[in-house]
Structure formats: structure tokens, C-alpha cells
Amino acid sequence: MKHDQVVPDLAGQLFGDRLPLAARYVEHLATTGVDWGLIGPREVPRLWERHVLNCAVVGELVPPGSRVIDIGSGAGLPGLPLALCRPDLQILLVEPLLRRAQWLEQVVADLRMGQVEVRRARAEQLVGEPAVPVVTARAVAPLDRLARWGLPLLGPGGALLAIKGRTAQQEVAETAAQVRRAGGVSTDILAVGGDVLGEATTVVRVRVGDITVGASGHRPSPARPGSRNRPRRTSSEQ
Ligand SMILES: C[S@@+](CC[C@H](N)C(=O)[O-])C[C@H]1O[C@@H](n2cnc3c(N)ncnc32)[C@H](O)[C@@H]1O
Numbered sequence: 711m712k713h714d715q716v717v718p719d720l721a722g723q724l725f726g727d728r729l730p731l732a733a734r735y736v737e738h739l740a741t742t743g744v745d746w747g748l749i750g751p752r753e754v755p756r757l758w759e760r761h762v763l764n765c766a767v768v769g770e771l772v773p774p775g776s777r778v779i780d781i782g783s784g785a786g787l788p789g790l791p792l793a794l795c796r797p798d799l800q801i802l803l804v805e806p807l808l809r810r811a812q813w814l815e816q817v818v819a820d821l822r823m824g825q826v827e828v829r830r831a832r833a834e835q836l837v838g839e840p841a842v843p844v845v846t847a848r849a850v851a852p853l854d855r856l857a858r859w860g861l862p863l864l865g866p867g868g869a870l871l872a873i874k875g876r877t878a879q880q881e882v883a884e885t886a887a888q889v890r891r892a893g894g895v896s897t898d899i900l901a902v903g904g905d906v907l908g909e910a911t912t913v914v915r916v917r918v919g920d921i922t923v924g925a926s927g928h929r930p931s932p933a934r935p936g937s938r939n940r941p942r943r944t945s946s947e948q
Contacts, residue, residue: 715733715736715737715740715757715758716758717729717733717758718758718759718763720763720906720907721733721758721762721763723906724763724766724767724769724795724906725766725794725795726795728794728795728797731794731821731823732762732791732794732795734820734821735762735786735790735791735794735817735821736757736758736762738817738820739753739754739757739761739762739785740754740757742813742816742817743785743813746809746810746813747809748784748785748810748813749761749785759907759908761787761791762787762791763791763903763907764873764903764907764909764911765787765788765790765791765792765848765873765911766788766791766792766794766795766903767902767903767906767907767911768788768792768846768871768873768902768903768911768913769792769795769796769799770902770903771844771869771871771900771902771913771915772792772796772799772844772871773843773844774798775798775799776799776800776842776843776844777799777800777801777802777840777842777843777844778792778799778800778801778802778842778843778844778845778846779801779802779804779833779836779842779844779845779846779860779863780792780801780802780803780804780845780846780847781804781833781845781846781847781850781856781859781860782804782805782806782833782847782848782849782850782851783803783804783805783810783814783828784805784810784849785810785813785814786803786814786817786818787848787849788846788848788873789801789802789803789826789846790803790817790818790823790826792846793823793825793826794823797825799825800825800827801825801826801827802826802827802828802829802842803818803826803827803828803829804829804831804832804833804836805828805829805830805831806830806831806832807830808830811828811829811830814828815828832859833859833860833863834859836863837862837863839863841863841864841865841868842863842864842865842868843864843865843867843868843869844864844868844869844870844871845860845861845863845864845868845869845870845871846870846871846872846873847860847870847871847872847873848872848873849873852881852885853872853874853881853882853885853889853914853916854885854888854889854892856870856872857870857885857888857889857892857893857894857916858888858892860872860916861892861893861894861916861918862892862893864918866918866919866920866921867917867918867919867920868917868918869915869916869917869918870894870914870915870916870917871913871914871915872913872914872915872916873911873912873913874899874912874913874914875912876912878899878912878914879899881914882897882899882914889916893918893919894916894917894918895917895918895919896916896917897914897915897916897917898914898915899912899913899914899915900912900913900914900915901913
């Protein structure tokens, strides 16, 4: 496996001494990721900026030491970049498709990332497992469906972080009632990483209430934004 990619300066800033591991992950995406059909060949020249770095910056919204469930992980996005830049996190990559789950298992084993687990499952099948403070998702489903799948997995004060595109505002407005019904008590649209990336990553953060008791009955500490780079709030609470 060899596919040379120009490593952007910013990657060193985000991944620190794990930069070689991040570069190896990008190499997997550019080679076996394309061969196995997880990444389109046209994405190869922009793997760092469009996929890996813009997922890694979401780390600023994840509290230290959190357990995170990444639903519909596909080629490990955003879960693997998050794990690479945040060794303090425990991340479960959830992916229902056999081939994708197998690819993820191989990559995680190759990178020797003990903090990452892969589960071949649909998000709905995880209900009843110990609650987590953070659930992530990118390009998996519309917000109302994501809320139905992701919010039941959260402990009190937990947050679903959905990476969305330019239509986030419209999607939030159109799905507000369903998201509330699914247990969302507040929804924010946040722009993260704008100071380091050319274009900020848009994250829709849906929180559940502080007094919600997760399926396991256990109460993880409430999610709070990291102090490194406070995100810009672009929409008001519901
Ligand atoms: C378009 S891909 C996005 C993959 C990755 N998150 C990314 O940003 O590149 C959507 C993924 O969601 C997965 N998926 C679909 N329904 C799901 C469900 N109910 N639970 C978990 N994952 C699901 C699909 O198998 C697929 O890998």
C-alpha cells in the first residue's frame, strides 16, 4: 500500500505526534478504501481537507475522556479522525454493512488503535446499551431520523453532533418538531474549525435534557464545549 498524499501543515497541528498514524489512515482511504468502494476515486486528492481535517476539528465539541458512538461510520468518518487527534476518547464505530465493517476492523487493527472498537450493527440495535455523552454522525440520514437513532443512546445532558452541509439551517427548521419528539431539548448550529480550516465544518448539535436517565440508568458527566476553540453559535435554542 503506497499512495503519496501531500500532508497539509494543519494536520501536524491537529494530530501532533499521531500525524504518522493519520497519514497511514489517509493512505488506507486512498488505496483499499477506493478499491473496496468506500471512497470515490475523485475524493482522493482532497482526502485530508474535505474528509479527515474537517472531521477532526469536531473534537473541540467533545468533552475530555468521553465515550463516543459514531453511527454510520462508513470509512471511519468522523470517528477515526476524532480518535486520532483525541487519544483520551473511547470510540465505537457503528456500521451495518459487512464489507465496510470488515474494512474498518482491518484499518483499526493496522493502526493499533486500542481506543477504537468496530461494531457491525444498525444504530437502532444499540438501544439499551450503556449510555454515552456524545454520538456523532456524518452523511448518514436526515436530522429527524438521526435524532430517533442517536438520542436514545445518550446519557443526561449528552449531545448528538451531526456534521451537515450548507442546508443545515433549513434541515433544523424542517425537522424541529420531530427532533423535539425524539427527546432533543435544544438544537444549535455551530461552525467549528473556521480559524484553522479554509472553510468551517458545520455541526448540528442536539442536546438531551439533564434529567434524562439513559437506557442503562447511568449518568455520564454533561457534555460541554472544549476550551481550545469555542465554537460560534449560529442559531438559538429551541
Ligand atoms: C453515506 S455513508 C457516510 C459514511 C461516513 N459517515 C462518511 O461521512 O463518509 C452512510 C453510512 O451510514 C450507514 N447506515 C445506514 N443506515 C444506518 C443505520 N440505521 N445505523 C447505522 N449506520 C447506518 C451506511 O451503511 C453507510 O455506511
